[in-house]
Amino acid sequence: DAGVIQSPRHEVTEMGQEVTLRCKPISGHNSLFWYRQTMMRGLELLIYFNNNVPIDDSGMPEDRFSAKMPNASFSTLKIQPSEPRDSAVYFCASIDSTGGTYNEQFFGPGTRLTVL
Amino acid sequence: GESVGLHLPTLSVQEGDNSIINCAYSNSASDYFIWYKQESGKGPQFIIDIRSNMDKRQGQRVTVLLNKTVKHLSLQIAATQPGDSAVYFCAENDRGGSYIPTFGRGTSLIVHP
Numbered sequence: 001d002a003g004v005i006q007s008p009r010h011e012v013t014e015m016g017q018e019v020t021l022r023c024k025p026i027s028g029h030n031s032l033f034w035y036r037q038t039m040m041r042g043l044e045l046l047i048y049f050n051n052n053v054p055i056d057d058s059g060m061p062e063d064r065f066s067a068k069m070p071n072a073s074f075s076t077l078k079i080q081p082s083e084p085r086d087s088a089v090y091f092c093a094s095i096d097s098t099g100g101t102y103n104e105q106f107f108g109p110g111t112r113l114t115v116l
Numbered sequence: 117g118e119s120v121g122l123h124l125p126t127l128s129v130q131e132g133d134n135s136i137i138n139c140a141y142s143n144s145a146s147d148y149f150i151w152y153k154q155e156s157g158k159g160p161q162f163i164i165d166i167r168s169n170m171d172k173r174q175g176q177r178v179t180v181l182l183n184k185t186v187k188h189l190s191l192q193i194a195a196t197q198p199g200d201s202a203v204y205f206c207a208e209n210d211r212g213g214s215y216i217p218t219f220g221r222g223t224s225l226i227v228h229p
Contacts, residue, residue: 004159033216043160043205043219056216091159104150105217107159 004108006092012114018080021111024073025094033105034067034077035091043091049075050097082115089113124203126224135193137223139206144187146208150217151180151191155202163191163204193225201227 005024013019025032034046047057049069057067064083069075079086089112093105129135141149147168152160166173166180166189173180179192189206203224207217 042221045216048216093159104162104165105160107152107161109157110159 004092004094004106006090006108006111008111009109010112010114012116013082014116015083016081017115018078019082019086019113019115021077021090021092021113023075023077023092023108025075025092026096026106027073029094029096029106030072031095031097032069032075033093033095034075035093036088037091037110038088046077046090079113082113084115087113087115124222124224126226128226128228129196131196131198131227131229133196135196135200135225135227137191137193137204137225139189139191139220139223141187141189141206141208141218141220143208143210143218144184145210146218148209149180149182149189150207150209151178151189152205152207152219153200153202154205154222160205196225196227198227198229201225 004026007022011019030051032049035043036046037043044059046059047067048055052069052072065079067077089110091107091110093107095105096103150165151163153163154160164175164178164180166182168184171182177194181190191204193200203222205222206220209217
């Protein structure tokens with residue numbers, strides 16, 4: 001398995017532009033997480049999907065952020081309009097939670113976003 | 117203005133020494149704990165986990181110790197190598213059935229050759 005795939009790996013954009021980050025979880029994993037990592041706040045959970053349904057989006061900073069999971073193999077995180085304070089590394093992670101037991105998350109390589 | 121970065125705890129060791137990285141967790145209901153390693157430019161990577169019915173678990177060159185009384189977790193790395201240089205995170209899950217782990221701030225391990 002190729003692991004969790006994220007694209008793009010790097011994104012540089014100007015303030016006010018729309019940004020879309022993409023994630024392909026590991027095949028068979030039924031839960032997907034979006035995280036943001038900065039030096040100031042560390043690793044923050046933004047939103048969590050289970051079986052393609054958003055379960056907890058309390059970490060989404062504001063209405064400028066939205067996430068979708070149209071099917072089990074694809075998710076997007078959109079920022080519109082983007083602001084310089086959104087600059088961070090965004091990670092997607094997936095997990096197989098079907099067995100009812102805890103398992104570790106598998107993280108993608110991240111997307112480094114820079115908003116000028 | 118200039119932003120101030122988060123100052124991670126740092127552990128510096130010599131190659132070949134043993135390393136011990138500590139983590140204090142806050143939720144007494146947590147019953148599953150994981151250590152992750154994050155190398156520069158990469159996502160966190162699973163190292164080892166432990167459930168609350170255990171107090172010690174060993175892997176290859178790594179050992180995790182769990183002290184539920186004082187809510188403390190540690191990661192021991194034997195014969196530390198330069199490739200072990202990374203940021204190490206502990207994460208905890210509670211019994212609520214949520215698969216959402218709570219991550220600690222991380223510790224930076226620097227291994228000097």
